[in-house]
Amino acid sequence: MEDVIRFLASLAPTSLTPVAVLLLVLGGGAVAWPLVLAKGDRG
Numbered sequence: 001m002e003d004v005i006r007f008l009a010s011l012a013p014t015s016l017t018p019v020a021v022l023l024l025v026l027g028g029g030a031v032a033w034p035l036v037l038a039k040g041d042r043g
Helices: 002-011 017-042
Strands: none
Touching: 002 017
16 A cells, blocks of 8 residues: 555655545545445345
């Protein structure tokens, strides 16, 4: 995971915004995915 962040940072060293957005998306997905699966199992 850190390697991916370093790679993205090396692509855009002047801006950490893409990395921050990526982390937000991954974090949101990691939180939402189990909830979606649980909803599907209950339904």
